[in-house]
Amino acid sequence: MTQRRESEELLENGELTVLGRIRSASNATFLCEASSGGDADGPTAHCVYKPVAGEQPLWDFPDGTLAGRELATYLVSAALGWNIVPHTVIRDGPAGPGMCQLWVDQPGDSLDEDTAQETLDLVDLCPADLLPAGYLPVLRAQDYAGEDVLLIHADDPRLRLMAVFDVLVNNADRKGGHILHSVDDEVFGVDHGLCLHVEDKLRTVLWGWAGKPIEDEVLQSVAGLVDELRGELADTLAEHITRAEVAALRDRARAMLEVPVMPTPDRRRPIPWPAF
Structure with missing residues (x-):
């Protein structure tokens, strides 16, 4: 058994x-x-646990649970x-049923402060006139000091x-x-x-490929998803989101196959706030 599969089994049954508590959530x-x-x-695995009992009701995502959407x-x-x-997975935990997800260890957690300051994250801020090589701009703004970034x-x-x-999943909070x-x-x-709503709610910081x-190869996977949504996957998803939301997911996948171009941020509030 691989270490990853062992961790998955512990997550499911351990x-x-x-x-x-993660206070920033x-x-x-x-x-x-x-x-x-x-x-x-014995073996152990770290995970994030979000009990359903600790969810705050959301007027714009009234159906099901956040755990179910995750x-x-x-x-x-x-x-x-x-x-x-x-x-x-969704399973019982110390505070009742909830979402459990394997923890992701990040290299930045062990970097010293000086090194961390020199390393750009996958999503970051930079001076407005110094776009680093290998990065794409999303928007121009001002930081708390009033500097253009x-x-x-x-x-x-x-x-x-x-x-x-x-x-595809209509992520309202990337x-x-x-x-x-x-x-x-x-x-x-x-x-x-905050995913899988029937209405267009896409809000993301990943706009660098807009219109591209x-x-x-990606479309082949999307076509496979459309096929799977004709069968058991649709029934499984309907245990956690509404049938209308499952149908909307299928419609978004089909639309992507018909017009295989990334959308542009021409909608209201295209970027979540705060962005980090």
């Missing part, structure tokens, strides 16, 4: 112990350790074969795939802080509670 969110129980030297978004990622969302993101194929994914660069050099997206064509 005993959860709360290590601490708007809903109750905990860092937990999943273990086999009874064996102090799981549904993971299932779409898995169906596409893109591995964008970390392994996610650019919101930028890396011109990275993994981010480009995430941008396509966000169009902030820079919801994009994680792992110690294994993988890129994951997290915090998908979508690659054929």
